[in-house]
Amino acid sequence: MSTPAPSTARGAAATAPPTVEELLDRLDPDQREVATTLTGPLCVLAGAGTGKTRAITYRIAHGVLSGRYDPQRVLAVTFTARAAGEMRSRLRDLGVGGVQARTFHAAALRQLSYFWPKAVGGQVPRIVEHKAGLVGEAAGRLGLASDRLAIRDLAGEIEWAKVSLVTPDDYVRAATAAGREGVAGHDLTTISRLLSVYEDAKSERGVIDFEDVLLLTVGILSEREDIAAQVRGQYRHFVIDEYQDTSPLQQRLLELWLGDRQEICVVGDVSQTIYSFTGATPRYLTEFRRRYPDAAVVRLVRDYRSTPQVVRLANDVLARAGRARSSAAVELVAGRPSGPPVTFDVYDDDEAEARGVATRIAALRRSGVPASQIAVLYRTNAQSQVVEQALGEAGIGYLVRGGERFFSRPEVRDAIVLLRGGARAQVEGTMPEHVRVLLEGAGWQPEPPAARGAVRERWESLNALVQLADSLHETRGADMTAFVEELLERAAAQHAPAVDGVTLASLHAAKGLEWDAVFLIGVSEGLLPISLAEGADAVAEERRLLYVGITRARTHLTLSFARSRAAGGRGSRRRSRFLEGIWPEEGSGGRRVARGPRTTTAPTTPDDVDDALLERLRTWRAQVADRIDKPAFAVLHDSTLLAIAAAQPRELRQLAILRGVGPTKLQAYGAQILAVVRGEEPTLD
Incomplete structure (x- = not known):
């Protein structure tokens, strides 16, 4: 089960790992309390931007450097593969290697692959990457007419049932209790039959889906005490990030990993619960003290990410929810100096809004804000098209988060082949110099091309590799071999380096990320909250989505909406209900008021700056x-x-x-x- 620790970076520039005292001196008192509480159970209620990743990473590093933890016996579970890769990278920068940082699925798949031959025999069945084909086949067997969008919605309902531990026989009861009213025009009984036929189709093909990875691992650990004991012997300390988004299936797996032990640290923020529709629930976070009465609870409230102006807006949005705040919720306290005011813009139509955003982005770029530190966020993916067009016309590079994966791009795959070959050659000069020479053969050049579109996107991909080489050489003294090892590990975890372009992303895709400047577009009724949100719980989750979007901004934040979808249309849209009492009134003259498309000026200097x-x-x-x-x-x-x-x-x-x-x-x-x-x-x- 154990795997060797990743190779340490080599080179004269590598720095010695910090001492325990040096490590702890880098933390504020609350973060330090997290890092020094090395035994569980521990619950960390961490608001947005409060340094929770830093706190738990330093906790692990403290445990290892002080000799309290064996790094091979630590399992840190993150919400995304990218977050897992980032945690491993941070730990290596602190001189700690060998810690397992994985998603629930990645950790379960590793265990399933290892124990399947012993528990079942043979090899683990092939995992289908997409359900659409199997869902369509199951729907066809039942005589259900389903188009592409209906298949997608049905697949989502299948996933909800499985991660909620709901069987086909129990689906109608459980779905009714959860307030689910059918999908794609089909009633609950029909969907229950579809769940059963879908499982039959899977079995006939001899394949499993991603949810089965967790379900089968749970089954093996439940039925085979000898295997469960082996897993518990491997992992002694657990850290679970984004605990507010844990599903019943993930929680069951976690309980089996733990057994009767209590060496667990969970980290979460109920105000960032935005995946309830997938089966995630914050109740495991809010009820943690009920399950572990002796658990230590630490609140991280000091926001080091955002200016007081952004923090104030975020707190206001939640405070106006109109119902009692959860005892597990965190009210942020600004930890940064004052910054520019939040801006509120109203436009005549969607195209005008997109052009206005592009104009403001151009001004930020002239003031020194890098394109990679600017994001445009929206509720639905369909909103990106008009922004893409406006940015393209303005000559501003961008990337759409959620598009083709970085390490799947042909130019990146070809570049890695070149770099692997180059790592075996003996050359003079530093690693970054060697990387530049090799990537010039793949089409990279020091200056970006004037052309837009595919040519510019190819250059941006290769330039991201160049910048990563610079960073690893500076922070770890990495040579070519270490650089290639890092790339291969990142490729396996889909932990892409930053690409220098404005990020376009949905609010869900923006979770866990941050930028110097954020534009939240389409903050109007029907989009935020989205018209499909029915019931108090669904609307409350839409409010949390807005909160997540606001708290992605470090310094510059603009909220906007368009009165009409198309030019000349009837301006019937109105601002989101979540901003009632917050959005400046027409003609109020406040500094935060901005009406219609306009050109912004360079950021103002806060009053308390020398x-x-x-x-x-x-x-x-x-x-x-x-x-x-x-x-x-x-x-x-x-x-x-x-x-x-x-x-x-x-x-x-x-x-x-x-x-x-x-x-x-x-x-x-x-x-x-x-x-x-x-x-x-x-x-x-």
Whole structure:
């Protein structure tokens, strides 16, 4: 069951792992409490932007570096493969390797593949990647007329039943109790029959689906105590992230992993529960103390991501829900200096809204905000088309999150083949220099092409690999072999590097991400909440979706909607009910009011910033950027300079808690920044 620890990066630039004291000194008091509570059960109620990933990663690192944890005996369960890859990367940067960070499905599949020959015999059946074919076949056997969209909805209902541990025989009762009223025009009895026929079709083909991976693992661990004991012997400490989105099936698997032990740390935020329609439920988080009366509970409330203006809006949106707040909910406290006001825009139609957003993005780009730090978020994927057109016409690069996976792109696959071959060659120069030479053979060039579309997208993909090489060489001293190993691991986990373009994403796809600037479009009735949301619970989840979107923004946040879908149409749309009492009234003259399409100006400087210090910091940054031959924002973003100029830190510990100053930046520039704050001339290394 155990696997060898990943290879450590090699090279002279690699830094020694921190001591336990150095590790804990980087945390605020609440985060430190999480990191020093090494025995369970522990429940962490973590608001958006409060550093929960940092806290639990440092907890694991503290346990390993202090000798309390064997890294091979730790299983950290994350919501996405990307989050798992990021956690493994952070742990390696802290000098900790060998920790298993996986999704529920990835961990279960690994166990199922290992134990299937012993428990069942032979190889694990093939997993069907998409249900559509099997669902269509089952519907056909029942004489049900179903188009592509109906098949998709039926597949979603099958997934809900399975992760909710609902059998075909019990479906009608369970669906009625859950308030589900049928799918794709079919009543509950018909769907119950479909569930049964779908399972028959699967069995006849000898295949399983993704939910079966969890169900079969649960079955083996339930029936084979010897196998369950072996798994429990392998894993001693469990960390479960995004616990508010756990399904009954995932919870059952977790209980089987644990047995009668209590070495579990769960982390979640009920205010970010946005996957109830898939079978996820926050009740395991809210009832954690009921199951574990002696559990320690730590609240992370200090938001280091967003400005006070963004935090205030996020809190206001939840506060106006009109019903009692859950005792597990967290009210955010702003931990950053003041920033620009939140902007509210109203446009005549969708195209005008898209053009207005493109204009504002262009202004942000001119003010120094990188394209990769800007996002446009929306409720439905169909809303992206008009924004894509407007950005294309404005010559602004973008990527649609949820499109083709990064490591599935032909240029990326070809590049990895080149890099693997290059790793075996002996060449002079640094790893990043070697990567650049190799990728020039795949079409990369130092300057982006003027062309848009596929040519630019290909360059962006290759340039993301170049930037990743720079980052790994800087943070870990990685050589070519270590770089290729990292790429292969990321490819397996679909942990893509950042691509330099404006991100377009649905609110669901934006969960867990953050940007310097966020545009929330279409915040009107019928879209947010969406017209399909019926009942108080469904509408409450739509409100949480808006909250998630708001809290993705670090500094700049704009909310907008269009009165009409098409130009010249009747302007019947009105702003979302979630913003009643928040959205500035027409003609109020407030700083946050913005009506109709307009060109924005560069971000304003907050009132509590020392202008003289800010100018000294900018001069220092320009000198460093010139010295290392990189753009200024690659040293520190404008938002980070603003935070430093407002906080005026006097010690490295005070500097380390500011947004944008990670361990690498702190080590490289910490002493220089403190010298600038003191009014001294920094020594440029």
